[in-house]
Amino acid sequence: MQPPPQGAGVVAGPVPKHAQLRAILVRTITTDLAPDAPIPSERELVEAYCVSRMTVREAIGQLVNEGLLYRVHGKGTFVAPAAVQSQLHLASFSADMRRRGHEPSSRVLAADLRTPPPAVARALALPPGAPAVHVERLRLADGVPMAHEVTYYPDHLVPGLLEHDLSGSTYELLAVRYGLAPTAGEQTLTAESATRPLAALLGTATGAPLLLFARTTRAGDAVVEHTTSRYRADRYSVRMSLDRTTDGVPAPPEPRSST
Amino acid sequence: MQPPPQGAGVVAGPVPKHAQLRAILVRTITTDLAPDAPIPSERELVEAYCVSRMTVREAIGQLVNEGLLYRVHGKGTFVAPAAVQSQLHLASFSADMRRRGHEPSSRVLAADLRTPPPAVARALALPPGAPAVHVERLRLADGVPMAHEVTYYPDHLVPGLLEHDLSGSTYELLAVRYGLAPTAGEQTLTAESATRPLAALLGTATGAPLLLFARTTRAGDAVVEHTTSRYRADRYSVRMSLDRTTDGVPAPPEPRSST
């Protein structure tokens, strides 16, 4: 028994409906709507896409707590001003990109066992010369190169990692398959100019400025990875607050300008 | 229905049930359970507290995306060892350099009244076209150029600032002379290539990578300054730890705008 989903772009399938709806909303938000513009009401979305209200609320809920939307009880749901955006990221690349309203994807450039550079070996607490799992990826946002990433894992912590699909979120993989949910990390951040091969990979000019992250991630006492990422500075910036945490979407209505 | 929820601390009332359950879970998690220990299954919680599964999922969902819990499909929900967060401090150039073991100094390149760029005016909450105190400085560490800094102050907040010696710590000046001790700030960080004049000033090659900071500083509610700094990436890097949050005990009697 299947009532035909007539006008809806949302269908049952391997992709959850709320994810489909979410994608639709992101597209609408980022292309058609101005900040503080209302999106259709939950009940309208229910009708328009032939889904339940719960599904709608799930999709909207995700976007709300990623900071793309904000809800006002009794009034509606609105596009959050772009001002508030990123946080610091120990979040995975995937989560970070989604938070910024981009669709993350990855291209695995290499995945093998390799001896890490001495500095990395030291960070991972491995004896010099010992091999480690080495993964090199090109990270894309909306299909456009965003960053280049080289990660090393101590191989005894992640047996069989190379057999998994590494084009998704590795943090998720670590947490789910190996019980290694990142608990702490440390990173240093500086800038660098793109070398010719890197520029080619990232689609920038040679010498273009890159943000260079060197991060060590821990799960409990164990160091689970060391990552070196190079982000295109023209596409990426880090935002940090220098005191109080928490984002701050619910901007109190300043009635100085017309709504 | 069953009004007497014998073993349950969850009752109808002004505080939503999911918030009550959430508070209960937080307490359990932080006092009774070890990291990676499983919490009761959703269906068990449904029974134990006489609420619907949706309520349970709402409560757990909040804690999951605050990083206190993580779910594993088919296994259960577990106490997260920690979460991700980070904070940097607000430090003056002088303090920052001294902490790094360098001797800070400054060369004032300009100090006048000037109309800030629109973006800066907006950050300072000034009407477009209004003048602001403008200070441009070359910052040195151990006598060697480290950064170039352009700062704007709303002139009504810092009358007479231009008559002071600006080659020292301005944060100190602000605090001592004007009672404007910085309490909070926000900055975005990206990278840039050095233009020819900037390169000459900083003593680097043209096109050398620079770390570009755009910082807004507040003292209480007032925005006291906006600074754009360009640091030589070969001499400067930012280190940040991505530590645990463990914000512990939220859920005051009043359900604030949290999620």
Next chain:
DNA sequence: GGTCCGTACTGGTACGGTCCAGCTGGCGAG
């Protein structure tokens, strides 16, 4: 005119149910 209140929206909370998908462990077949 101004106040008051009902109505018709909005999101918020909460209930019930159903089926799917991933994991685990035990038990029987080989």
Next chain:
DNA sequence: CTCGCCAGCTGGACCGTACCAGTACGGACC
């Protein structure tokens, strides 16, 4: 003994419904 399968757990994804609580607006009443 090992292997494979399946029952029985888990969370995941949905559906439908109901009522509450803010918000806006217009029309009835002073």
